Amino acid sequence: MRLAEYRYRTITSIGGPLVFLERVQSVRIGEMVKLITPDDKEMDAQVIEIKGETVLLEVFGSTQGLDLEKTEVIFTDSAKKAPLSEAVIGRVFNGSFKPIDGLPMFLPEKWVPITGRPINPVARERPSEFIETGFSVIDGLNTLVKGQKLPIFSCSGLPSKEVVAGILKNARLPGGAGRFVVVFSAVGLTFYEYAFYMELFNEMMTSFTAFVNMADEPTMERLLTPRFAITVAEYLAFEKGMDVLVIITDMTNYCDALREVSTAREELPGRRGYPAYMYSDLASLYERAGRIKGVEGSITMLPVVTMPEDDITHPVPDLTGYITEGQIVLSRELHQKGIFPPVDVLPSLSRLMQRGIGEGLTREDHRRVSNLLYSNYAKGRDLRRLEAIVGSEGLSEQDRKILAFTDTFEKEFVNQGIQRRGVIETLELGWDILRRVSLV
């Protein structure tokens, strides 16, 4: 503990979000500091490197107004913390946890560092409770379970927010569940999207908390916003026993902010300029989802990732896919055919599905029908290519059946619009389509 509040005026350089400070006597790594500009503006920064008496700070707001001579730096002797209380529910904050809904700040029950602590792997409860999203492609073929992290891989211009909205409106937890709350974290959101989500929240009856960093707000704040959101989620889930659904949109903006800091630090760039530690950094967010043995609540995460250039091998979706428990992939081709939700089931995957379906959970034939739908659709997609070359005369009768199935599957099963379907209805529809083209 340092008692005197000493003000340093020893900044030697400022570049991008980074500030070098000299002749610092006592400092900790990860410590928060306050910068006070000559015109009395305050901004937050964090110590990210210490070399002797020189300290490197990363500023979270915009660095505008900082100077070398008059700017003062105060060390706080503590890490970045989030204020917590159940009063966060129903509130909207900016990316730095300041209320933007016109109401005053709540009285925190406590403050907790936003980096979180890793869940001990042996304390984890294996996720297995089915969440009905109301979309057939998800419930039938890529089932979501409580405590899973399942991102939506989208492309620019595809209706990812409508898919998220559909899930938010329709999601039902097993047995009605206890208290369900949505924690929404907007990272670099446009105003248009912001308005869409706010309207949605007002329409929905579910409780929610929102953290919003807009597209024109400081980039560096994007590194904080999701961490505030997840820290609140952990509190609500693991201390207050709620089932929390965390939505983060758009993780690609988060990664771009990470790249910006890394470039400013002149670190050796990894693929496409993203830092080599991006895997670990993303894991420090995504791995906070889950369930804990003996604790009631849960954190389920649905991050949205926009794939730059529609490329699934781009580092952002690639590293996300390596950490999350599957992915829901939206396809431009299906969207252009007018199909909603435009989910391509072939690259989509839910790794926790096996535990969440079957007798007593959904229905005993779930696995069988989903395997049949999947394998026929996979064959059908290959056959479409073959048909384009050799024409349908070159195909066998069985192949033609599969092609007919493939079309119907896309038009009826995938393409359901905004209408909600229960999982039983989904399974029945699956059998019905298979029967209609006489594949069963």
Added chain:
Amino acid sequence: MTGCIRGISGSTVWVEGLKGLRLFERVRVGNAELTGEVVRLEGERAVVQVYEETTGLGINEPVKGTGSPLTVMLGPGILGAVFDGLQRPLEQLRAEMGPFISGTKEVSALDYKRSWEFHPLKSEGDELREGDAIGYVEEGAFRHLILAGASGIISWIREGSFSLGEPLARLGSGEDVYGLQEWPVRSPRPYRRKLSPSVPMITGQRVIDFFFPIPRGGTAVIPGGFGTGKTILEQTIAKFADVDIVVYVGCGERGNEMAELLEEFQTIKDPWRERRLIDRTVLVVNTSNMPVSAREASIYTAVTIGEYYRDMGYNVLLLADSVSRWAEALREISSSMEEMPGEEGYPTYLASRIFGFYERAGIVETLNGDVGSLTMILSVSPPGGDFTEPVTQASLRTAGVFLMLDTSLAHRRHFPAINWSQSYSLYQKELKKNFSEKVSSEWEDLHDRCRGLLQSEEELREIAEIVGKEGLRDEDRLLMEAVERIRTEFLCQNAYTEDAFSSPEKTLKIIKEIIRFFDDASEQIRKGILYEDILKA
């Protein structure tokens, strides 16, 4: 001696004023006494890697040497345990600090309070050489041999119950022999000589045992993009492999996967013994959100444990998921130390570290003349699924078995998604013979026929893409049908069904049936019967 912190960046700490440090010595860093390891010495300055979260660590805080390197504790009680990368027992951590891991609690890897029964195999007056078994402890289904770390004449030996802190024997020199030893993780344990791998380790995966067999003491790598089935394959092999002991390292991967593995292993039976699976398994877990430098250490902790059981004459299997996450940890550490980067930012010594690790696999004659083996199966996660990257390439240069996972097979839900034309096993010829002798003399012949069919089908498929399947001759359509059956009934194996394990006999039976179907139908076609009619029948 105490030094002090002069700089901090990520998990790297610069220390001044600590004389007499040795490279790779374990140090205690800061007021919180975080565990660290000396990775570079430069005059008065030392560079230290800290194995725990450094947030909150302050400049000028003290650093103390311990005089010994990073070690693993070896002794009874390892089986069935779950450790982190530094061998801290995770169940114990949970009991002491709840569901989240924090701080730096010093917790002993093994339980000193627990009492064990010691059965001596030597008597007073016997001469003991290093590596000799002085006796054993029953550890579940296993005889846990207590191997002497020194030579001499036994002047006293215990019989009956003891705890790990108590000596089991005394040598003439006055030196005590304990049931517990510490071993530096980065040093391979000694053996007399390496033998050449020639006996297959049965995995129960048809495509592996039949086409790409892995010998006891061999090394296999499984590279594949995300979602191609690396983890499921490793976990399935961990369940069924025909070995004594399994060491599974979750290196920089998901927490939920480990929870799943743990839960299953606690309930499923060991297919080869009347025990639970967990009783033959050691888990080393450092998930992606746990400290990166401990992730780097985790595979060494695991392999040292593996060698320890190998030295007792057991067949040990080490599975690591994933080597890429270990290599990335190495890269993060190297870059925070400001080393000169090599390809894709990895340190230039990446390949030599990979070789050094893979070489710790092998079938050996132990110091006491027994035979033990350590087999490795390692997954690799290439960025963007691109196999030209450094970790995959370096792995390929040393591993004897290459199981390439194919994204397009995975997207068709063909699992295990092992690409049968690009994968290989350097031991295939020898092991094929072994299967022929042990399972059936038809093994080799069926193997070659099956390979032939798969190759012919590939050519046919190209033709079919031009003329359509209907344009093919009947015998060709039959061949395509047979290969379709090979793919779906033989090569595919669903890990969630009974079929997850296939004994060599079952493997042989399935392929034999398909080949017989093909031969019979070919015969009929030759006799002029139409393909359609055959299919109907």
